Amino acid sequence: MNSGTHGLKLTYLSACLASLFVNQVVAADEQSASKNVNQENPIETVSIVGSRQAYQGNFSPLETPQSELRINSEALENAGAIDLNQALDLSASVARQNNFGGLWNSFALRGFVGDENLPSNYLVNGFNAGRGFGGSRDLSGIETVEVLKGPRAALFGRGEPGGTVNLVTKRPTFDTAGEIKISAGSYDTYRADIDYTTPVSDEVAVRFVGFFEDAGSFRDTIESTKQGFSPSIAWDISDESTLVYELEYAHQEVPFDRGVLAIDGELGRIPQSRFLGEPGDGPMEGDVLGHQVEFQHDFDQNWSALVGVNYRDTSLEGFATETGFDGIVDEEVDRFRRYRDYDATYQVFRAELTGNIEVAGLAHRLIVGVDSDKFENDQFALRDRTTEQYIKVFNPVYGELATDFSTQIDRLETQESLGVFVQDQISLTDKLDIRIGARFDDYQQTLNNRLSDSQSKQEETRVSPQFGIVYEASDTLSVYASYGENFRPLSGTDSSGDGFEPNQSTSAEAGIKFTLNDGALFGTIAIFKVEQDNLLVVDDPTNFTFAAIGEAESQGIEIDINGEIADGLTLWASYAYVDAKTKNAFFDANFGYTIEAGTDLLNVPEQQLSLQLVQLLELDGKEFEVGGGLVYVDKRNGYFGTDFTLPSYTIVRAFVAYEITESISLxxxxxxxxDKDYYTNSFADVWVQPGTPRSFRVSASYNF
Structure with missing residues (x-):
């Protein structure tokens, strides 16, 4: 890669960001001067601390009968996390899954993942937003990543039984502040970020968050570019009412990369850098355009209403040449080529009322609401089935591009649902609370298979109950237990062209929550069990049809501890033991194997640990941080129906940070x-994602 070209790109980008900063500061100064001329007293600015989180209610961590892990911006920065996959490595309850050639986020929470043919769903400020296409989620506009474990269906509805991930975005404040950050790293990786917020009047504040990244890779021939922009505006309509609008735009160009393969079941026979696709395919292009509006009104100190609307349009398009499953013959592996054009829209509306009321001498904290969503998944794909394509795995020669395509997929799936939910947490005594919740969902799925000129439609209604109990033994210790039922719609069709009944699950957990060191350190210890029915398995890989015949269960223990353990010394520790297995035997036509009952679920380690220590020091009167951490991932099932296993690994990271001035830090x-060789996930022994070798990154930040 030409370093001179990258230097010019970075210089140009820096100039653009600096110009934007100067214009904004000048405008803010002019506005401030104008106000001071017209007013006798200076304006007192007040920061927006943050809008109330949807579905969360007014509960302290010790009062919540479920396990939750909140990864704030400081923890994310200390971990060097710039995308969602890296952030979720901080939670040992989350395991990486097949990421579709690096083009989406896929993860299992407490052992369970969603539809393998779609990205894992996540929430943004309580909105369902993860489904769809558009590339891996960048964290440039994210303040906090919440891993909300356990049964949540009574409020969130249609989600995963192990829990859900919620992203809390950066929103405007009424204090002018900003940061420009430029970084450079191994493999010709360059990135620039900007974050600027300012008031434009007494009632209105804006925030501009954006990034640009131009990156090479340790993978041969792989280069990518990513950019995004997330402006937002907050309007304090009155002392009781606030309106917030957020826009999300992102564009990514990333080559489709299935990773490396094992030879005779052995990994490491070819370099981790070896790319077995076709550079001539070019990158896949992913686009996201989203809008989110929230209105919050406080009726009084007890009652509040929240109304929100979200619309997200995503797309993914491009060619990819992928290794096949016929095995290696004469040091060659077969390949096939596909063209994909995927589009998805997601529309969500929600309204909820929260408040406190006393009935029969008992205090009730209520959440009552309604939501609806519509997900349209439009998929078109071509595949070459006639051209014989092979590549030598030890000495690849690129340049052969198949062109004899036929249509493989051409369908539009629409999922619509309407949900009504209620949750009541009742204080039986000053120390003992019970939580009762339920959600009613009316769900409809329509499948239009344009390839076979057939249509199908199904409707379902479901009630998802939730129960919980929490006892605060002291101001620093509580014990809890909870139970919930859940359902998740399934995409795709069976061999008859019909849809499926939703995936069903039950989930239970119990745990202890505690604070230490005068509240500076918080911890949770939990045990859990999850059971699922109607898991999708492949019925016909040629026609892309499925069968909902799988059953599985997961059980284990989790320990999360984070906070300050001594003066200036912070700890982040997350450990999970997860035993996730199939419950019944079934035939998986994807690879022609019978999956026996008791088989480990794919890519789910039995043990996982994330650990991080950061010490804040002083050097020449300035702040100096030094920190490090490790991630340990146990061995995992790497290929259903075989004994192929991904090896365990431990990777270590370290960093130093120094505040040169009040504004500049390095x-x-x-x-x-x-520099350990490791593998993060796989779909089979020919699609294995290798981890990045030793890499370095330096960055400079200017705060104003």
């Missing part, structure tokens, strides 16, 4: 400090 980081 940071240096190294990932995979001991």
């Amino acid at each position: 940071r240096a980081e190294v990932d995979n400090l001991f």
Whole structure:
């Protein structure tokens, strides 16, 4: 890669960001001067602390009968996380899954993942937003990543039984502040970020968040570019009412990369850098355009209403040449080529009322609401089935592009649902609370298979109950237990062209929550069990049809501890033991194997640990941070129906950060400090994602 070209790109981008900053500061100064001329007293600015989170209610962590892990911006920065996959490595309850050649986020929470043919769903400020296409989620506009574990269907509805992930975005404040950050790293990786917020009047504030990244890779021939922009505006209509609008735009160009393969069941026979696709395919292009509006009104100190609307349009398009499953013959592996054109829209509306009321001498904290969503999944794909394509795995020669395409997929799936929910947490005593909740869902799925010129439609109604109990033994300790039922719609069709009944699950957990060190350190210890029915398995890989015949269960223990353990010394520790297995035997036509009962679920380690320590020091009167951490991932099932296993791994990272002035700071980081070979996930022994070798990154930040 031409470093001179990258230098010019970075210089140009820096100039653009600096110009934007100067214009904004000048405008803010002119506005401030104008106000001071017209008013005798200076304006007192007040920061927006943050809008109330949807579905969350007014509960302290010790009062909540479920396990939750909140990864704030400081923890994300200390971990060097710039995308959602890296952020979720901080939670040992989350395991990486097949990421569709690096083009979407896929993860299992407490052992369970969603539809393997769609990205894992996540929430943004309580809105369902993860489904669809558009690339891996960048964290440039994200303040906090919440891992909300356990049964949540009574409020969130149609989600995963192990829990859900919620992203809390950066929103405007009424204090002018900003940051420009430029970084450079291994493999010709360059990135620039900007974050600027300011008031434009006494009632209105804006925020501009954006990034640009131009990156090479340790993978041969792989280069990518990503950019995004997330402006938002907050309007304090009155002392009781606030309106917030947020826009999300992102564009990514990333080559489709299935990773490496094992030879005779053995990984490491070819370099981790070896790319077995076709550089001539070019990148897949992913686009996201989203809008989110929230209106919050406080009727009084007890009652509040929240109304929100979200619309998200995503797309993914491009060619990809992928390794096949016929095995290696004469040091060659077969390949096939596909063209994909995927589009999805997601529309969500929600309204909820929260408040406190006393009935028969008992205090009730209520959440009552309604939501609706519509998900349209439009998929078109071509595949070459006639051209014989092979590539030598030890000495690849690129340049052969198949062109004899036929249509493989051409369908439009629409999922619509309407939900009504209620949750009541009742204080039986000053220390004992019970939680009762239920959700009613009316769900409809329509499938229009344009390839076979057939249509199908199904409707379902479901009630998802939730129960919980929490006892605050002291101001620093509580014990809890909870139970919930859940359902999740399933995409795709069976061999008859019909849809499926939703995936069903039950989930239970119990745990202890505690604070130490005068509240500076918080911890949760939980045990859990999850059971699922109607899991999708492949019925006909040629026609892309499925059968909902799988059953599985997951059980285990989790320990999460984070906070300050001594003066200036912070700890982040997350450990999970997860035993996730199939409950019944079934035939998986994807690879022609019978999956026996008791088989480990794919890519789910039995043990996982994330650990991080950061010490804040002082050097020459300035703040100096030094920190490090590790991620341990146990061995995992790497290929259903076989004994192929991904090996366990431990990777270590370290960083130092120094505040040169009040405005300028420097940071240096190294990932995979001991340069270990490791593999993060797989779909089969020919699609295995290798981890990044030792890499470095330096960055400079200017705060104003």
